[in-house]
Amino acid sequence: MVAPLFEKELFWLRRNWRAVAVVFLLAPALFGVATATFDRTVPQDVPVAVAPADDAVTEDELQAVAGLARTVSAPRSYDSTAAARTALRRERVYGVLTVGHGLYESGANVTLSLAVDGGMVTYVEPSLVVTGTLRDRAGVFPSTVTVERRILDPQRTLPEFLFATGLVYLLAIYAFTYVPYHLARERRVFDRVRVESSLWALLAAKAGLFAALGAAAVASMTLAGAALGYRVGVADPAVVGVLALVGGALVSVSLGVSFLTRFSVAGRFVNVALLGAVVAFSNPVYPTGFFSAVRRTIAGWSPVYHATVAVRGVALKGLPPATFADRLILLVGVALASGCWLAASVAVYERRGRDG
Amino acid sequence: MGERADGANRDRAADGRRDPDSEIRLDGVVRRYDGVTALAGVDLRIETGDLHALVGPNGSGKSTLLALVLGLDRPTAGTISRPDGRIGCGFQTPSVYPDLTVEENLRVFAAMGDAGEDWFADVRASLGLDEVRDRVVADLSGGYQRLVDVALAFVRRPAFVLLDEPLDELDDAARDRVVGFVADYCEGDRTVVVSTHHLDAFGPSLDRLTVLADGDVRFDERVDGSDDYRAIYRDLVE
Numbered sequence: 300m301v302a303p304l305f306e307k308e309l310f311w312l313r314r315n316w317r318a319v320a321v322v323f324l325l326a327p328a329l330f331g332v333a334t335a336t337f338d339r340t341v342p343q344d345v346p347v348a349v350a351p352a353d354d355a356v357t358e359d360e361l362q363a364v365a366g367l368a369r370t371v372s373a374p375r376s377y378d379s380t381a382a383a384r385t386a387l388r389r390e391r392v393y394g395v396l397t398v399g400h401g402l403y404e405s406g407a408n409v410t411l412s413l414a415v416d417g418g419m420v421t422y423v424e425p426s427l428v429v430t431g432t433l434r435d436r437a438g439v440f441p442s443t444v445t446v447e448r449r450i451l452d453p454q455r456t457l458p459e460f461l462f463a464t465g466l467v468y469l470l471a472i473y474a475f476t477y478v479p480y481h482l483a484r485e486r487r488v489f490d491r492v493r494v495e496s497s498l499w500a501l502l503a504a505k506a507g508l509f510a511a512l513g514a515a516a517v518a519s520m521t522l523a524g525a526a527l528g529y530r531v532g533v534a535d536p537a538v539v540g541v542l543a544l545v546g547g548a549l550v551s552v553s554l555g556v557s558f559l560t561r562f563s564v565a566g567r568f569v570n571v572a573l574l575g576a577v578v579a580f581s582n583p584v585y586p587t588g589f590f591s592a593v594r595r596t597i598a599g600w601s602p603v604y605h606a607t608v609a610v611r612g613v614a615l616k617g618l619p620p621a622t623f624a625d626r627l628i629l630l631v632g633v634a635l636a637s638g639c640w641l642a643a644s645v646a647v648y649e650r651r652g653r654d655g
Numbered sequence: 656m657g658e659r660a661d662g663a664n665r666d667r668a669a670d671g672r673r674d675p676d677s678e679i680r681l682d683g684v685v686r687r688y689d690g691v692t693a694l695a696g697v698d699l700r701i702e703t704g705d706l707h708a709l710v711g712p713n714g715s716g717k718s719t720l721l722a723l724v725l726g727l728d729r730p731t732a733g734t735i736s737r738p739d740g741r742i743g744c745g746f747q748t749p750s751v752y753p754d755l756t757v758e759e760n761l762r763v764f765a766a767m768g769d770a771g772e773d774w775f776a777d778v779r780a781s782l783g784l785d786e787v788r789d790r791v792v793a794d795l796s797g798g799y800q801r802l803v804d805v806a807l808a809f810v811r812r813p814a815f816v817l818l819d820e821p822l823d824e825l826d827d828a829a830r831d832r833v834v835g836f837v838a839d840y841c842e843g844d845r846t847v848v849v850s851t852h853h854l855d856a857f858g859p860s861l862d863r864l865t866v867l868a869d870g871d872v873r874f875d876e877r878v879d880g881s882d883d884y885r886a887i888y889r890d891l892v893e
Binding site (some may be wrong): 484485487488489490491493494650 | 688722725726727741742744746748750752753754767807
């Protein structure tokens with residue numbers, strides 16, 4: 300009695316080998332590959348700025364300190380503390396190591412000061428590894444070296460940090476799961492909509508619906524945050540704008556996949572795989588480079604990472620959106636490209652003929 | 656019968672009642688996919704005011720032809736011309752919003768036109784949907800879902816309506832309602848094309864019959880209620 304039904308499963312397998320390959324071959328393999336990008340738990344590849352405290356500091360001194368810091372960070376040289384601080388605000392670096400003059404002068408007192416952003420909560424404690432290492436190795440200099448660490452305002456709590464960071468990831472989850480599911484539920488009416496109206500009109504209506512629902516979600520989070528006493532400006536217009544941009548881009552990508560795969564099971568799993576990749580590689584919680592240099596590079600390709608930085612900067616740290624102009628321009632470009640991807644997918648969907 | 660039908664066509668053309676720009680016209684339409692020829696050079700006229708039946712065995716190309724006329728598919732070769740304005744459509748698999756009620760489905764598509772509240776109520780009542788108007792479509796039987804699909808084809812009161820298997824899954828009473836409604840709709844300038852295996856049900860009201868087989872038009876004539884459609888079909892196809 301089992302054999303015929305097992306044979307049925309083989310028939311099914313032959314008919315659906317593409318979906319099966321995605322779910323049971325590609326996805327596990329990608330998961331395995333993804334683990335390779337988690338190299339260490341010491342923040343060795345987190346970018347930290349090395350800048351002179353004043354004009355008297357020599358290039359040799361900067362290089363020497365950078366060399367010391369290299370075992371626990373990815374040092375980047377800056378000409379001035381001001382430039383380094385700007386990079387810190389923009390999350391191009393996660394700490395600013397200011398180097399005083401006189402490292403090679405016997406009897407001189409030199410201070411190495413690491414400033415970290417109080418809003419980048421998940422780097423505040425790991426930064427102790429940097430100062431600890433510098434302290435341990437400062438004996439190589441003839442001068443007396445003092446290593447200090449300063450936490451810059453605004454200081455935030457871990458819940459506040461996760462609250463702001465989680466917004467974009469919540470959006471990604473909706474974009475890659477609920478929205479394609481919602482549209483797939485109505486797939487049987489697509490032919491009628493194409494005749495009576497157009498798929499673009501349908502998508503415009505969906506955009507209106509999800510914009511309203513997104514606004515409701517932001518309002519709900521704002522209320523929850525206020526009730527918990529969080530100091531996070533989730534409803535800031537700039538935050539809403541960034542969320543709209545990245546949300547539009549992610550939804551366009553997921554719906555493009557859905558249309559191109561004609562809302563098949565394989566398409567659903569491709570979207571889940573994309574969601575997994577977004578969550579795994581966009582550095583939602585830790586600074587870029589926390590686990591490996593590869594992850595830092597990959598995060599740079601992820602619009603979700605750039606959106607997270609911008610949202611965190613505005614909502615959590617109260618920075619003006621212009622601070623993240625380069626990232627916002629990138630997001631606009633990604634949103635436009637995603638829109639083109641969706642348009643092409645819909646065109647292919649229509650060109651392939653009718654459903655049913 | 657062929658002579659009588661041809662004569663009727665000539666009469667209509669001669670007295671100028673038919674405007675060629677207001678008809679649906681297929682010229683040399685070919686549709687191939689994946690090595691299969693669904694339509695192999697179809698020439699066809701769908702004139703205004705007709706109840707026009709499109710029949711043929713399974714896989715003869717009926718649904719493909721309707722999809723092409725509706726613009727849901729593109730011909731591999733040949734041309735299709737349609738009059739201005741929307742064409743109403745009923746689908747082989749009911750094309751309805753499953754999560755909406757019957758009334759909400761009808762409202763959504765009625766709002767795309769301006770047929771008026773009286774017509775809206777007339778369509779709903781004539782097709783027997785009043786009693787389920789507030790039920791969610793996904794919870795209805797296949798027959799009711801079919802009726803909703805048919806109602807959606809007419810709710811904007813379009814000049815042309817194409818119906819693909821509109822009687823499938825319907826009980827006898829519902830079939831009679833649909834056939835009666837379609838026949839009444841064609842009084843005047845409005846046209847309904849039905850792709851169907853239920854030729855007998857529509858027979859007495861038919862104005863034109865087209866038989867498709869293997870992607871070709873085997874028969875395309877004006878008819879009247881007295882014709883023996885089964886015999887015509889059997890001779891051509893079986």
